[in-house]
Amino acid sequence: MRRLTWSDVTPKPIWLNRRQLMTGAATLLATPALARLDPEPTPSRYSTTEAPNALEDITAYNNFYEFGTGKGDPAEYAGAMKTDPWSIVIDGLVDRPGTYDLADVMKGQPLEERIYRLRCVEAWSMVVPWIGFELAGLLNRVGVQSGAKFVAFETLARPEEMPGQASPFIEWPYREGLRLDEAMHPLTILATGLYGEAMPNQNGAPIRLVVPWKYGFKSIKSIVRISLVDKMPPTTWNMLQPSEYGFYSNVNPKVDHPRWSQASERRIGAGLFGGRQDTLMFNGYEAEVAGLYVGQDLTVDF
Ligand code: MTE
Numbered sequence: 001m002r003r004l005t006w007s008d009v010t011p012k013p014i015w016l017n018r019r020q021l022m023t024g025a026a027t028l029l030a031t032p033a034l035a036r037l038d039p040e041p042t043p044s045r046y047s048t049t050e051a052p053n054a055l056e057d058i059t060a061y062n063n064f065y066e067f068g069t070g071k072g073d074p075a076e077y078a079g080a081m082k083t084d085p086w087s088i089v090i091d092g093l094v095d096r097p098g099t100y101d102l103a104d105v106m107k108g109q110p111l112e113e114r115i116y117r118l119r120c121v122e123a124w125s126m127v128v129p130w131i132g133f134e135l136a137g138l139l140n141r142v143g144v145q146s147g148a149k150f151v152a153f154e155t156l157a158r159p160e161e162m163p164g165q166a167s168p169f170i171e172w173p174y175r176e177g178l179r180l181d182e183a184m185h186p187l188t189i190l191a192t193g194l195y196g197e198a199m200p201n202q203n204g205a206p207i208r209l210v211v212p213w214k215y216g217f218k219s220i221k222s223i224v225r226i227s228l229v230d231k232m233p234p235t236t237w238n239m240l241q242p243s244e245y246g247f248y249s250n251v252n253p254k255v256d257h258p259r260w261s262q263a264s265e266r267r268i269g270a271g272l273f274g275g276r277q278d279t280l281m282f283n284g285y286e287a288e289v290a291g292l293y294v295g296q297d298l299t300v301d302f
Pocket residue numbers: 058061062063064065066118119120121155174202203204215216217218219220221222
C-alpha cells in the first residue's frame with residue numbers, strides 16, 4: 001500500500017531543493033533528477049508565501065492529547081501508534097457508506113502541497129507545508145445525501161497505544177465537526193503528509209483534517225470515522241468547556257477567549273524577541289471564507 005506517491009523516495013534536502021527550483025517551471029523540467037518523481041503533489045494556489053517552520057518545530061511542539069498534555073509528549077510517545085493497516089468508517093447520510101481502507105480513501109484524489117498557517121487557540125502559530133487533498137473530493141465520491149448538514153469526525157481510540165487516553169479529562173474518542181459547506185470548501189483538506197514525507201505520528205498519521213481558517217483544535221488527527229449527519233455534532237473542546245470553545249472556532253482577533261486575547265499570536269521558531277504578530281481575521285483566509293458566514297453574528301457563533 002502506498003500512502004504517498006513520492007514522499008518515500010524524496011528525502012527532505014531534495015524537497016527543499018525542489019521548492020527553490022519550482023519558482024521556474026523551465027528549470028524544473030530541465031532537471032533530470034526531478035523528472036523521475038512521478039507523480040508528485042502539485043503546488044497549490046492556496047499556499048501562503050510565508051516561510052514554513054522548520055521540520056523540528058512542526059514535529060516536536062504538538063498538541064495530541066491522546067499522548068499527553070505536554071508539547072513534547074506526542075513526539076515522545078506517538079511512535080507506539082500503529083498506523084498500518086488503517087481504515088476509515090464513512091457512514092450516516094451517504095450513498096456509499098462503508099469501511100474504506102486508507103489507500104481507497106486516497107484513490108483518485110489529487111495530492112497537493114498546501115502551505116498553510118496553523119493558528120492554535122493558545123495564541124501561537126506555525127506555517128506547515130502539508131501534503132493532502134480536498135475533503136470535498138472524498139465526500140463527493142461517497143455521495144452526500146440531501147439531508148446531511150454537518151460532518152462529524154473521530155480519532156482513533158486505542159488506549160494500549162495512547163497513554164493519554166488513560167486520563168478521563170477528555171471523553172474519548174477525540175471528536176470534531178464542520179458544517180457541510182465548511183467541509184466542502186476547497187481550503188479544507190485531509191492531509192497525509194508534510195514536508196514531502198508521510199505524516200509523522202505526532203502530527204496525526206496517517207490522515208488528519210486541516211481547516212486553516214479555524215483554531216488548530218478543529219484539525220482533528222488520526223481520523224478513523226467520518227459521519228454525515230443532520231444535526232450539529234458534539235465536539236471535544238465544546239463538550240469540555242462550551243463557554244470557551246464554540247462549535248465554529250473560526251480564528252477571530254476580535255473575539256477573545258474568555259481567559260486571554262486572540263488579537264495577536266507568537267510564531268513558533270521566530271526567536272524570543274521576534275515573532276509576535278497580529279492575528280488576521282479567519283487566519284488570513286478572509287477573502288476565501290468570509291462568505292460562508294454572511295448573516296451570522298460571529299460573537300454568538302464563535
Ligand atoms: N487531534 C486529536 N485527535 N487530538 C488532539 O489533542 N489537538 C488539536 C489538533 N488536533 C488534537 C488534535 C490542537 S489543539 C492543535 S493546535 C492541532 O491538532 C495541532 O496540530 P500539530 O501538532 O500538527 O501542530
